[in-house]
Amino acid sequence: MRAALALGAALTGVALTAALVSLVWVPHDVTRMAIADRLQGPSAAHWLGTDHFGRDIAAMLMTGAQTSLAVALVAVGIGMSAGVPMGLAAAARGGWLDEVIMRGNDLIFAFPALVIAILITAVFGPSALNAILAIGIFNIPVFARLTRGAALALWTLDYVRTAELAGKGRARISVEHILPNLAGLLVVQGTIQFSLGILAEAGLSYVGLGAQPPTPSWGRMLAEAQTMVALAPHVALMPGLAIVATVLGLNLLGDGLRDALDPRRSPDA
């Protein structure tokens, strides 16, 4: 299982590095079109070949990694920063507040990320921001439910009860004693939502609800490659492989972290 964790970390590392390097350097300019060079196979000049506009696929994948990772990461941030306080408050207060927060989250849960994106796009027009918002909102109930459940279990523990007897407020206990104990759980879930976010972003930008031209994105590269599958399979192959490698990496990383953080959990169950 250590091997899976290492593979996961390595794949995630590659995607992260590609995205970070693309901020300062890419092998070719992704906005420059060179029709004469279109649909070339891999070569020394173009490591992964070129697309139908003669753009360098390696450079587009690197810049696309930026879009994918940024959208998914910010969406996890939105989900956590809204969902975790909600879950903490619901567990600490209970009663009507718990009921209101959790029913509200049930309501959000009824709106799949794609449906949220459709709603936002229908009214505000398409943009990468829609994808971030849609996936971020979708993440909120995930973190709220997880936090509430785990926090409720912690509230029954002796040292938390002691802190309460000592006169600490419920809000302060939530921040000082409950939250630190949830860190591991949140990191693991964050990794999983990160990988789901990358899949969702790819899907959204594939159907045109995400990043807009000329911003390169893995999903849109696939949408553009679709008409040329028979002509130049590598154009459709590369972005797909990039998505699979990144998502696989994050999932392995999440599973590995969960096993590492919770030794009681048998690794193969």
Added chain:
Amino acid sequence: MIRYLTRRLVALVASLGAASLVVFAVIEVIPGDPAAYMLGLNAAPDTLAALRDSMGLNQPLPLRYLGWVGGMATGDFGDSWTYKVPVSDLVADRLTVSLPLAGLALALSTAIALPVGLIAAARRGRATDGAIMAATQLGIAVPNFWFAMLLVSAFALHWRLFPAGGFPGWADPVAGLRALILPAVALALPQAAILARVLRTALIETMAQDYIRTARAKGLSHTQALTRHGLRNALIPVLTILGMQFSFLLAGTIIIENVFSLPGLGRLIFQAITQRDLIVVESVVMILVCAVILVTFLTDLAYATADPRLRRRG
């Protein structure tokens, strides 16, 4: 059970109401004047007035909301601005593609996941299990629309076994079904990967229970105990996941229809977005959300039927 059912029904109606308020607010309140938004900047004043009139925009907001919800309750979703036909007719027509596709994908993914999860659990820790786990890990990471493109290039363009896209209608059921096979497979495999993993974990946990030890003690073999007692109990968490997966299936269907140019609900909604036909967007989104809420409700109900202890809680 009656008390539980009443409470769940009240919650169901409340969430449907809340969801409809959200959809109404986003589509009809946030844009300010939805009619002006739909027609764009260069709309002729009389066209604008006609649309405002047909959308009932001259009425106060609460009345408009009640009219919309009341209409939906009686099956009247209003008329599409671009197609000039009732939205209910459009949706009914598109559902003849989307529903069979989603159903086929669901059946396929369950048919694949059950034996695969069962084998993995039975061979736990051995090479077979390892291979299955690795394959499902990969299956989860594959975007279904990319997988669909790969299927098209292999089975439609190269071997020419299935059409690459389009839908001939149900006049010839065999041709209709053939057009849905590749999309259904593309939807089903990633779903099956998740389902098989859940089933395996549930089975392994069930097999550690006392009653399985009893079954083994009375002389059943490991496989017999697994299929006769383990599978039935492990199906409960699988059912829950299946219910939760429904919204992914829905989203997947909408995206996959795009890959294969299938005239389903997904295509309807994307055309409506580009044509700014908010009436269609509003109704179709509401139908999708209703479907998710209903499936969640039914899953809860099935869960409570299978496990009476749950009826006492929320």
